[in-house]
Amino acid sequence: MSPAPGGNGAGGRAKRPTMVDVAREAGxxxxxxxxxxxxxxxxxxxxxxxxxxxxxxxxxxxxxRARQLRTGITGTIGAAVRRIAELNPALAAIEQSARASRxxxxxxxxxxxxxxxxxxLVSMCRQRLDGIIVEPFAENHAYLQxxxxxxxxxxxxxxxxxxxxxxxxxxxxxxxxxMAFHHLHQHGHRRxxxxxxxxxxxxxxxxxxxxxxxxxxxxxxxxxxxxxxDITGERVGASLEAALGGPDPATALVTGNMDSTIAVLxxxxxxxxxxxxxxxxDEVPLADLLQPALTVVAQDTAAIGRTAVELLRERIADxxxxxxxxxxxxxxxxxxxxEVPAPAVSAQ
Amino acid sequence: MSPAPGGNGAGGRAKRPTMVDVAREAGxxxxxxxxxxxxxxxxxxxxxxxxxxxxxxxxxxxxxRARQLRTGITGTIGAAVRRIAELNPALAAIEQSARASRxxxxxxxxxxxxxxxxxxLVSMCRQRLDGIIVEPFAENHAYLQxxxxxxxxxxxxxxxxxxxxxxxxxxxxxxxxxMAFHHLHQHGHRRxxxxxxxxxxxxxxxxxxxxxxxxxxxxxxxxxxxxxxDITGERVGASLEAALGGPDPATALVTGNMDSTIAVLxxxxxxxxxxxxxxxxDEVPLADLLQPALTVVAQDTAAIGRTAVELLRERIADxxxxxxxxxxxxxxxxxxxxEVPAPAVSAQ
DNA sequence: ATGAAAGCGCTAACAA
DNA sequence: TTGTTAGCGCTTTCAT
Numbered sequence: 154m155s156p157a158p159g160g161n162g163a164g165g166r167a168k169r170p171t172m173v174d175v176a177r178e179a180g181x182x183x184x185x186x187x188x189x190x191x192x193x194x195x196x197x198x199x200x201x202x203x204x205x206x207x208x209x210x211x212x213x214x215x216x217x218r219a220r221q222l223r224t225g226i227t228g229t230i231g232a233a234v235r236r237i238a239e240l241n242p243a244l245a246a247i248e249q250s251a252r253a254s255r256x257x258x259x260x261x262x263x264x265x266x267x268x269x270x271x272x273x274l275v276s277m278c279r280q281r282l283d284g285i286i287v288e289p290f291a292e293n294h295a296y297l298q299x300x301x302x303x304x305x306x307x308x309x310x311x312x313x314x315x316x317x318x319x320x321x322x323x324x325x326x327x328x329x330x331x332m333a334f335h336h337l338h339q340h341g342h343r344r345x346x347x348x349x350x351x352x353x354x355x356x357x358x359x360x361x362x363x364x365x366x367x368x369x370x371x372x373x374x375x376x377x378x379x380x381x382x383d384i385t386g387e388r389v390g391a392s393l394e395a396a397l398g399g400p401d402p403a404t405a406l407v408t409g410n411m412d413s414t415i416a417v418l419x420x421x422x423x424x425x426x427x428x429x430x431x432x433x434x435d436e437v438p439l440a441d442l443l444q445p446a447l448t449v450v451a452q453d454t455a456a457i458g459r460t461a462v463e464l465l466r467e468r469i470a471d472x473x474x475x476x477x478x479x480x481x482x483x484x485x486x487x488x489x490x491x492e493v494p495a496p497a498v499s500a501q
Numbered sequence: 502m503s504p505a506p507g508g509n510g511a512g513g514r515a516k517r518p519t520m521v522d523v524a525r526e527a528g529x530x531x532x533x534x535x536x537x538x539x540x541x542x543x544x545x546x547x548x549x550x551x552x553x554x555x556x557x558x559x560x561x562x563x564x565x566r567a568r569q570l571r572t573g574i575t576g577t578i579g580a581a582v583r584r585i586a587e588l589n590p591a592l593a594a595i596e597q598s599a600r601a602s603r604x605x606x607x608x609x610x611x612x613x614x615x616x617x618x619x620x621x622l623v624s625m626c627r628q629r630l631d632g633i634i635v636e637p638f639a640e641n642h643a644y645l646q647x648x649x650x651x652x653x654x655x656x657x658x659x660x661x662x663x664x665x666x667x668x669x670x671x672x673x674x675x676x677x678x679x680m681a682f683h684h685l686h687q688h689g690h691r692r693x694x695x696x697x698x699x700x701x702x703x704x705x706x707x708x709x710x711x712x713x714x715x716x717x718x719x720x721x722x723x724x725x726x727x728x729x730x731d732i733t734g735e736r737v738g739a740s741l742e743a744a745l746g747g748p749d750p751a752t753a754l755v756t757g758n759m760d761s762t763i764a765v766l767x768x769x770x771x772x773x774x775x776x777x778x779x780x781x782x783d784e785v786p787l788a789d790l791l792q793p794a795l796t797v798v799a800q801d802t803a804a805i806g807r808t809a810v811e812l813l814r815e816r817i818a819d820x821x822x823x824x825x826x827x828x829x830x831x832x833x834x835x836x837x838x839x840e841v842p843a844p845a846v847s848a849q
Numbered sequence: 850a851t852g853a854a855a856g857c858g859c860t861a862a863c864a865a
Numbered sequence: 866t867t868g869t870t871a872g873c874g875c876t877t878t879c880a881t
Contacts, residue, residue: 191860215859217629219857222564223872240588245587248586438786530853531853532876543850563875564873
């Protein structure tokens with residue numbers, strides 16, 4: 154009711170009250186305030202009342218930083234992903250799981266930049282977060298070995314890390330590519346091309362390799378059909394020409410990730426996809442509104458995020474357990490673009 | 502070279518070395534280690550060498566939490582937005598600006614839930630972040646008054662906050678709606694309907710009001726043309742029927758935000774938009790790949806995010822400066838859907 | 850240029 | 866059940 158004593162006048166930068174102030178105001182010991190704040194049941198009801206009143210009178214808010222320093226745990230896990238603020242269902246799942254475990258999530262964008270990733274991970278380690286989920290980008294992470302040895306729990310998502318042994322969760326890339334290929338093959342296509350991310354990227358390599366394997370398994374030549382590389386308009390355009398031009402053009406296309414799919418659609422122009430069968434790896438926003446609607450191999454992003462948090466919590470609980478490697482199944486979502494039939498064979 | 506002393510054996514949870522350990526290892530005072538860690542130039546070169554060596558030998562990493570407790574600043578700002586992990590260019594801009602100012606960003610999803618928003622904001626206050634950017638959702642934020650009085654810098658984004666006086670940055674909603682209406686009017690449309698978010702939402706209210714004002718300014722009746730409400734398939738479907746059915750159907754549509762636009766497109770089905778002129782408020786992912794490509798009123802999300810960080814930094818620097826209110830202009834991006842001409846008047 | 854010692858605000862042994 | 870006291874790991878006066 155009465156305004157807080159202690160020079161809380163208007164305008165000036167008020168000094169926040171601490172537990173000591175609350176204790177004085179309530180006429181109890183510091184320890185009692187701490188107990189009340191932490192809902193310790195062994196405090197007498199009248200003390201609880203007095204302390205609560207003092208807390209309200211002073212507008213006291215405990216300083217989480219001091220608590221963290223003292224207890225050694227931050228209640229926060231970090232997520233170093235390529236992009237926050239872009240559609241990232243795995244990150245959404247991580248946030249949800251973290252919240253369910255009463256953990257704060259500190260998410261940062263590594264932004265496809267190894268040095269940024271380095272800075273973020275080092276900073277997270279200095280903050281002594283309870284654990285870190287990372288979607289690795291850099292080639293080598295040996296510099297993290299001391300941190301891991303010092304007990305910093307870490308989980309890799311989407312890609313494994315090299316140079317350190319950490320738990321990892323990722324999609325079954327090979328199966329997904331197999332599904333896409335098989336689906337198009339079943340719809341009569343015999344010339345199926347692949348356009349995807351650079352093989353320098355782990356998943357780009359896995360997917361391109363799996364596609365080559367599928368071609369070989371169907372007794373086909375790999376020549377001219379597999380086009381990994383950077384996702385730029387020009388590169389994708391050139392790959393498209395290579396795949397769709399020539400004497401024996403592809404009648405169907407597998408795109409290796411969301412960005413490739415979008416780049417291909419942009420390059421082909423509206424409705425060009427109705428002449429060509431397309432199956433994309435990764436879900437695409439508004440895939441149902443395109444024409445034809447896009448058939449995709451969908452990753453179980455919710456499971457990936459959930460599993461990442463699970464692995465991290467298990468690692469926190471038992472730092473010495475053996476390293477786990479979890480592979481999450483993918484699934485095919487048919488919407489139209491993958492069911493375009495192969496054109497009847499005319500001549501050759 | 503030699504392994505760190507102090508029981509760093511394999512398997513066990515190693516205790517991290519502190520500055521005290523480094524000081525002992527280097528044979529210097531604690532204070533000197535602190536100086537070296539903080540690049541204080543007044544340290545003798547040979548001391549620097551010794552300390553660096555000890556740091557490397559022990560794999561010492563300073564504990565950011567202790568530093569924060571002691572200095573009082575965290576170097577971290579919070580962002581409580583509706584959704585991270587979804588396309589959110591304003592959040593991306595915030596992250597970029599924060600990084601440019603060497604600030605860590607702690608982003609959390611309030612997820613369209615007032616109690617979640619409350620928990621997140623309270624938690625950020627307890628963590629004594631250097632400042633908070635919030636995309637307010639709850640009706641009233643008076644509970645934050647004590648925090649603001651205690652010196653917690655805060656900036657509202659996209660919507661103002663009620664119950665507290667804080668800086669605010671948002672788009673020029675009224676102009677945007679005016680642009681959309683005017684654009685359609687210029688293309689010959691005389692029956693233009695609006696479907697948007699609920700008027701309980703601040704921007705929903707602003708935009709619906711502006712649309713009514715536009716109708717009135719053009720001497721038209723408001724009846725049956727303005728449809729704010731929750732964004733669900735059924736509600737949007739009903740609003741569409743009301744607007745497009747009847748004796749005098751609308752020939753053009755303004756949608757009030759991204760979700761309304763997408764809901765309308767889903768409801769109308771593919772290519773239905775080629776019979777109806779549509780201008781959406783907010784950019785839509787892959788808007789260029791739809792048919793017809795989508796004409797939208799685009800918010801300058803980059804400017805919004807940048808300004809939010811700017812306002813926050815200024816507030817941190819000068820807690821007593823007057824509250825600022827910044828309105829960011831919007832712009833029209835024509836792609837096709839808004840340029841569908843009005844059908845020739847047949848009878849009536 | 851370097852060091853000794855006092856805290857930042859909280860929790861956790863240990864006493865009473 | 867409540868209080869006393871010693872830190873968590875760092876920065877920072879103040880001496881030297």
